[in-house]
Amino acid sequence: MHSESYKVVLLFNANNIYDRQILKGIGTFLKSNNIHWNIYISETMRYESNISFNFDCDGIIANFDDPDIEDLLKEVNIPIIGVGSSYPDDLSYPNVPYVAADNYAIIEAAFSHLCAKGINKFAFYSIPPNRYCRWAGVRERIFEQILKKKGYKGVIYQGMTTSLDNWQESLDKLSIWLQSLPINTGIIAVNDARAHHILQACDRVGIKIPEELCLIGIDNEEVINDLAMVSLSTVKQGTEEMGFNAASLLQKRFSNGKFPKSPLLIAPKKIIARRSTDYRSVQDPYVIQAIHYIQDYACKGIKVEQVISEMQISRSNLEIRFKASLGKTIHSVIHEEKFNQAKYLLTDSSLSIQAISEQCGYPSVQYFYFLFKKLYGMTPKEFRDKYVTS
Known part of the structure; x- marks a missing residue:
């Protein structure tokens, strides 16, 4: 009743x-x-x-x-x-x-996530003031308060209110701003839609995310993330x-x-960490270039020999550089990149585990299960059941 x-x-x-x-x-x-x-x-x-x-x-x-x-x-x-x-x-x-929605806690969570990645330079991409986005101005001021409290300096860019008529102009101006930022700046976007603008602008001018700029959005907007070239870290609101x-x-x-x-x-509710904040504080140019190559091709089945060939230095030299910069072998970084993609697809897509295994460069789903459980202590299905985002 x-x-x-x-x-x-x-x-x-x-x-x-x-x-x-x-x-x-x-x-x-x-x-x-x-x-x-x-x-x-x-x-x-x-x-x-x-x-x-x-x-x-x-x-x-x-x-x-x-x-x-x-x-x-x-x-x-x-x-x-x-x-x-x-x-x-x-x-x-x-x-x-x-x-x-506790805006202070939201911006503080995004800021803390970037700090935990070793970021110490910050920027904020907002929205031009208007009565329909009062919350954006609130988040800007909180960003400034947190930076002052923590002893950091940062910049705020509001950009343009975008439409079909001015989309290219807005991306051009955003690209200029992004190119003016110091390398390894962490950017907090006022929401995921604005974060998507940054991903597109960076793609146009060849700025690597997260190697050159780190980016985190707010909202966990699934549609935005599905359209993104780089999977977007975000603050999931309560x-x-x-x-x-x-x-x-x-x-x-x-x-x-x-x-x-x-x-x-x-x-x-939580930070959903994805590729856009997977920042590694690496200075060695050979390691940086190798990581870029691995991220682009790991899931296409590349081997260590192909990475060596791309870098055009000896295997022993590059292995020493990887150990010094990352504490890892080239082989382990290739597998780490493949499994990072696998974890993302398990939690943020409805693809079958068979399809995920193939997309990540493991034609044998049994071998994929074996390696995944060895690394994470659970099967891919158990991982999906435990960590899938609602």
Whole structure:
């Protein structure tokens, strides 16, 4: 038997992963608590804010990062739960119970990830100021605060608001900025979409990621990563938890429960480390060149002899350089690169293990299983079950 049913309106732009994951969290709350709501959400997954609000409903959960939605609801006398970005001062929050993505924790997590890779030069790629991206300005200021606190210097580039008409111009200007950065700079992109711009600009001008610049985004937007030339490290926000808590607050309101007076801040879930921050502090030019070659061709079945031939120095010389720079043999680095790709495909694709084995240069899936278990203590299937990202 269902509990009492309430009519609830969800105002979101579910064309992006941030909103979709919040909606998923709302659904998780309802299912885990056996609660039935009569839910309205636009067929286009985005409420048309130019239409006046005249719904007969009991409650609303809305994304207040969209100022049009915030304006729409100012005069609505219905229980509302807001979700959206965190802000540095209480006056910036709407006057409703609010669940926020903790922007300080998000930027700090990205910064700490780069620091752990040995990066000590930093940059931030943002978005030009506009009322629809207030969260970008917040993240810029947090980036500056963290750098000052840690004693580092960094630069911020906002770039252009892109469209089909100015896309090439924006990439040209972004490329010039990227070329001005010192080698081994770590870049935090304000979101994964902006990180994708960087990957494309670097590809155009021949900047190697992560060997010359490191890059981390925010959101874990699967579509963006599928389109990326280099797999993108990213901060996975606690968006499902945001949706879960927002739904919980609205249900408490229906039961006349108490609300927290301050916004409920939700920390990011985790860093998803991929190729774009797989930085190695290597100075030897022969080793750097060999690593580039291995990364490009490891999964095509190259052997140590082919790497030696490409570098045009003796095997003993290059092996000594690899040991000094990486503490590893050329052979082990080739296999490491193949397994890095295998781990990425296991957790971020739906390819069969047979297909992954072949793509990574192991025609025999049995041999692939043997080597994988020897290295990681579990089979590829066990690895996928354990680490697949939701």
